[in-house]
Amino acid sequence: MKDVSSTTFGFVIAFLLPGFAGMFGISFFVSPVQQLFSQFIDAESNVGRFLLMILCSLVVGLEVSGIRWLVFEKWLCGKYKRDESKYRRLGDDSKLAAFRAAVDENYRYHQFWGGMAVVTPLIGWGLVWPTSGCLTLALGAVFVALEGLNVAGAISAYRNYIDRTDRILEGSTHDERLGTDRRGARQEARPASSATAAPSSSAPKTLTDNEGCEITSAESPP
Numbered sequence: 001m002k003d004v005s006s007t008t009f010g011f012v013i014a015f016l017l018p019g020f021a022g023m024f025g026i027s028f029f030v031s032p033v034q035q036l037f038s039q040f041i042d043a044e045s046n047v048g049r050f051l052l053m054i055l056c057s058l059v060v061g062l063e064v065s066g067i068r069w070l071v072f073e074k075w076l077c078g079k080y081k082r083d084e085s086k087y088r089r090l091g092d093d094s095k096l097a098a099f100r101a102a103v104d105e106n107y108r109y110h111q112f113w114g115g116m117a118v119v120t121p122l123i124g125w126g127l128v129w130p131t132s133g134c135l136t137l138a139l140g141a142v143f144v145a146l147e148g149l150n151v152a153g154a155i156s157a158y159r160n161y162i163d164r165t166d167r168i169l170e171g172s173t174h175d176e177r178l179g180t181d182r183r184g185a186r187q188e189a190r191p192a193s194s195a196t197a198a199p200s201s202s203a204p205k206t207l208t209d210n211e212g213c214e215i216t217s218a219e220s221p222p
Contacts, residue, residue, distance in 0.1 A: 006101075009104075013108055017112060018111075018115025019059065019060040021116060021119045021120075022057075028123075036053065061115065064118050064119060068114035071118065072114045072155065082165070095169070099168055103161070113157060114154035116150045127143075
């Protein structure tokens, strides 16, 4: 139940919330969307409009995610890359569970902040444009600061996601290397123990021969 809840929350913040914010930004420039928002907010809203709003937000959220992918993963965060061959190590259930946790705890937040960085200029333009004077400067400064926070948060979350998942995936290689070293040490220890045991087994035989020589010399006549 915990995994389902965290995964659902991750999808909500990754796609639904940026999509809803994008719909709000579009409403400043498209009259039908503005009318839908007005009906959704006031008392005339019903289940049908609610579902329509959710579906439209998901569509916009998916489109925004595509723009975010181009801007962040291919441009701003392009240097943070991973060898795709490492994904073959996710066959281990424990590694897969840890990888999914890293996605929910880091990558979903990157998707949220990156998506908001895409739609925030649209919202800011729609809110700032009708104003004038000091209010325009104040709102402009607020949205510029908010955009900077979104961009910084998206880059930081993506970097943390890459670093954490790399440690998870490389952990299997470390375990395999450690197991190989242990097996090699055991194989080296076996010949050493055999070589140590060989002289000890021959020592009583030499001692017996010497004792036999002494007994023979003692029994022979002078």
